[in-house]
Amino acid sequence: xRNVLLYFSCLLLWACNGKxxxxxxxxxxxxxxxxxxxxxxxxxxxxxxQDIDVxxxxxxxxxxxxxxxxxxxxxxxxxxxxxxxxxxxxxxxxDMIYMLQSKSxxxxxxxxINGNRLLELDADRKEVDSYYLEKxx
Numbered sequence: 180x181r182n183v184l185l186y187f188s189c190l191l192l193w194a195c196n197g198k199x200x201x202x203x204x205x206x207x208x209x210x211x212x213x214x215x216x217x218x219x220x221x222x223x224x225x226x227x228x229q230d231i232d233v234x235x236x237x238x239x240x241x242x243x244x245x246x247x248x249x250x251x252x253x254x255x256x257x258x259x260x261x262x263x264x265x266x267x268x269x270x271x272x273x274d275m276i277y278m279l280q281s282k283s284x285x286x287x288x289x290x291x292i293n294g295n296r297l298l299e300l301d302a303d304r305k306e307v308d309s310y311y312l313e314k315x316x
Contacts, residue, residue, distance in 0.1 A: 214238065216246060219297045219312035228254035235297070235312055237267060237277070244269040248279055276300070 216237040223231045232253045239246025245268040253260045265282040269275060277290045277297075289300040297312040 214241065218315040220315050221310075221312035223310050228256050228259075230255040233312060244271075276304075 216239045218237075219233075219235045221233050223233055225231060232251075232255065234249075234251045236249045237246060238248070245266065248265060248267045250263045251260060252262075263281055263283060265280045267277050267279045270278055274291050277292075279288045279290070281287070289304060290297050291300055291306070292298075295314045297314070299307040299310045301307055
């Protein structure tokens with residue numbers, strides 16, 4: 180008799196759980212846990228294009244010092260748009276430096292925060308004079 184009661188109890192629990200699972204929506208936990216950490220934008224000048232609109236977005240899990248980035252560069256003169264994405268991490272020290280690693284070609288870039296400006300750094304970690312982005316609120 181105990182075995183029969185145990186069997187029907189398990190069957191009832193399974194049936195109730197089956198109904199709940201049928202109504203449940205499955206979400207992608209990796210996407211749900213990510214949020215936009217910061218957005219930066221600006222206009223830069225290059226030899227090949229006078230005005231390039233740049234947008235850089237950092238995405239990460241809450242509280243993490245690493246994540247992914249998306250960069251879009253749009254040339255106003257010829258309407259060409261280039262995008263890049265990859266991973267980033269923060270190097271903390273005297274200055275807070277974002278270290279970016281491109282997914283497409285493996286190149287790395289470094290940026291330093293100075294107030295509401297994000298300054299690109301060259302290979303010697305010196306600021307690139309003509310290039311900075313401003314934080315988007």
